[in-house]
Amino acid sequence: MSKPIISVKNVLHRYDQQNVLEHINFDILKGSFVGLVGPNGSGKTTLIKLILGIEKLQKGQIFAFDHPIQKFKNKGRISYVSQKSNSFNRGFPATVKEVVSMGIISNQLSKKKKYEQIIHALTQVNMEHYLNRNIGDLSGGQQQRIFIARAIVSQPELLILDEPTVGVDSENVQHFYQLLSKLNKKLGITLVLVSHDIGAITTYVTDLLCLNKSIHYHGNPGDFENMPDEQRSTLYGHQIHTITHDH
Numbered sequence: 001m002s003k004p005i006i007s008v009k010n011v012l013h014r015y016d017q018q019n020v021l022e023h024i025n026f027d028i029l030k031g032s033f034v035g036l037v038g039p040n041g042s043g044k045t046t047l048i049k050l051i052l053g054i055e056k057l058q059k060g061q062i063f064a065f066d067h068p069i070q071k072f073k074n075k076g077r078i079s080y081v082s083q084k085s086n087s088f089n090r091g092f093p094a095t096v097k098e099v100v101s102m103g104i105i106s107n108q109l110s111k112k113k114k115y116e117q118i119i120h121a122l123t124q125v126n127m128e129h130y131l132n133r134n135i136g137d138l139s140g141g142q143q144q145r146i147f148i149a150r151a152i153v154s155q156p157e158l159l160i161l162d163e164p165t166v167g168v169d170s171e172n173v174q175h176f177y178q179l180l181s182k183l184n185k186k187l188g189i190t191l192v193l194v195s196h197d198i199g200a201i202t203t204y205v206t207d208l209l210c211l212n213k214s215i216h217y218h219g220n221p222g223d224f225e226n227m228p229d230e231q232r233s234t235l236y237g238h239q240i241h242t243i244t245h246d247h
Contacts, residue, residue: 011060035201141172
């Protein structure tokens with residue numbers, strides 16, 4: 001059985017005396033592809049911030065690679081693509097190479113080694129031929145691939161993505177999910193994908209976690225997809241209909 005690389009135990013979090021997370025318990029296993037779904041205001045982004053150590057833990061425990069998150073120092077093992085990457089300033093004067101190099105953590109690498117890591121990361125997302133292009137000249141889908149390359153250039157073990165497909169057209173969204181699946185299976189990167197696209201989530205992920213202040217479902221995505229709409233809507237927090245994506 002795979003070993004948990006993230007363990008969340010009895011987490012409770014409040015804003016202005018209101019609980020936004022209650023009794024949160026789950027593990028993220030090494031090599032898994034976890035889909036995190038839930039309605040707006042369900043606590044998804046807060047949970048991600050707690051796992052990343054951005055938000056201070058109030059009650060409960062979170063362990064990253066067997067270390068309490070408050071004492072976890074090896075940040076290079078975890079990488080993150082935020083929602084803000086979707087609103088990237090197209091006028092920003094940087095090449096693809098320069099953007100990806102921003103993800104390199106070590107200051108001890110030679111120029112040659114840095115270049116090799118950049119090319120390797122771009123190759124994984126099929127964007128190596130865009131090395132010297134200006135980031136602002138790329139489409140939204142192409143930019144997202146560059147942000148993924150930046151996130152994986154230092155070879156993290158866990159990659160967390162918060163609503164990465166907002167503003168990306170439907171055709172590129174499917175290619176993007178296929179890319180994530182490849183990174184998970186080929187490179188063995190453990191993934192956590194926050195998304196509202198439940199149809200895509202159930203198609204690609206290995207584990208589904210449905211959050212609405214507390215965890216209402218955590219398990220096999222196929223079992224969730226095969227539930228009657230009414231039962232899934234109860235778990236999700238409001239009425240939903242799953243749209244099946246053909247591949």
